[in-house]
Amino acid sequence: MALPDRPPAAEPRGAVAIITNGRGELLLHLRDDIEGIAWPGHWSLLGGSCEPGEIPAQTIVRELNEEVGLALDGMTELFEIQDPTNANKILTAFAASWDGDETTLELTEGVKLQFLCPEDLPVLNIPPCIRDGIYRFLNAQSGA
Numbered sequence: 001m002a003l004p005d006r007p008p009a010a011e012p013r014g015a016v017a018i019i020t021n022g023r024g025e026l027l028l029h030l031r032d033d034i035e036g037i038a039w040p041g042h043w044s045l046l047g048g049s050c051e052p053g054e055i056p057a058q059t060i061v062r063e064l065n066e067e068v069g070l071a072l073d074g075m076t077e078l079f080e081i082q083d084p085t086n087a088n089k090i091l092t093a094f095a096a097s098w099d100g101d102e103t104t105l106e107l108t109e110g111v112k113l114q115f116l117c118p119e120d121l122p123v124l125n126i127p128p129c130i131r132d133g134i135y136r137f138l139n140a141q142s143g144a
Helices: 056-068 120-125 128-142
Strands: 013-020 026-030 046-049 076-083 089-097 112-116
Touching: 013 056, 013 076, 013 128, 046 056, 056 089, 076 128, 089 128, 112 120, 120 128
Parallel strands: 013 089
Antiparallel strands: 013 026, 013 046, 026 112, 076 089
16 A cells, blocks of 8 residues: 655654564564653654654654664555644554564664564553554454
């Protein structure tokens, strides 16, 4: 499915990637625990803010390249997530599958990058809006 073209929006926007592997695990990264960033010390999805004039589909490609040097084919736009604690930013969620070894990726932002089982999610410190987005994706995948 091709990523749709959409005019840039005036409200704060960003994009995140829900990346799964063949075992059904999710690729999450542990954010730096420093003041001044959104959700310090939390596990989250890879992604980031749209730059001026950039649409979310461009943002997610750029962010994956910048954060871990990853280029994925076949990304699908899923839905939007609103982050009420981060300037009410609207995040566009994208899905992709990747069966690579995350330990070979060079993480340029954050502390750790790891494939985790959905069963691990309840004990992880994940931003509520990201957790909701992940479960929305998982429920759609399972037909729930």
